[in-house]
Amino acid sequence: MPFVIAALLLVGALCALDLVLTLGVIKRLRDQGALLAELGSGTPALAVGEEVGAFTATTVDGVPIGRDDLNDDTLVAFFSPTCGPCRKKLPAFVAHARTLPGGRDAVLATVVGTPEAAAAFTEALAPVARVVVEEADGPVGAAFNATAYPTVLRVAPAADGRVLVTADQVDLGRVPQAAA
Incomplete structure (x- = not known):
């Protein structure tokens, strides 16, 4: 026992x-x-030097936008309302975009989701960016091959007219310098 x-x-x-x-x-x-x-997933959509694909979309303001509308130096971002890191990065992105020379025309923000789900993001981004709301397989996301959120890129036209990614690791804490 x-x-x-x-x-x-x-x-x-x-x-x-x-x-x-x-x-x-x-x-x-x-x-x-x-x-x-x-x-986050951390991998940017396109790497530095890669060409942005052609796209056409309509901003939330009803203005058509395409690859040719990405002027000299454009900040491009992809956010998703279901992404925790996106909610954390949004205020820094808005503050950074507010300081860019060129204003709203120098920023393109794409919110991936339904218009209802994207409403809070759209409201925060609209004063500082041209905002597109689209589903995950939308034309802007496809042009940038964006599948990871948040993704922040800088693009600019090359000498031959192609729009290329110039930065895939954008420091949102750094104040941009005005063009000389």
């Missing part, structure tokens, strides 16, 4: 230890998931 009691206590202690370790692993996995969500 004492042997059975000792074995039962040993099995109970092992089960309690296993439970504590399992809860620790679950907590670490949740922490890792939160860190990954903060980082």
Whole structure:
């Protein structure tokens, strides 16, 4: 009988230890998931030097826009209302866009989602950017091959007229310099 009691206590202690370790692993996995969500997918749509594809879309103001409307130096961003990192990056993007020479014409923001879901993003972006709302497979996203959110790029026309990505890691904390 004492042997059975000792074995039962040993099995109970092992089960309690296993439970504590399992809860620790679950907590670490949740922490890792939160860190990954903060980082976002991180891969920009197009790399520096790649050409932007042709597209036509309509802004929320009802103005048609296409690749040829991306002037000398344009800041381009893709946001999704369902993306946690997008909500965190939005205020910094708006503050950065507000300081750009050229105003709204120097910024194109695409919000990927339904107009209803994108309303808060559209309201925040409209004063500083030309805003397009489209589904995930929309023409602007396809032209930039954008599948990761948030994505912030800088584009400009090359000497031969092609519109190329000039920066795929835009520092939103840096105040842009006015063109000389």
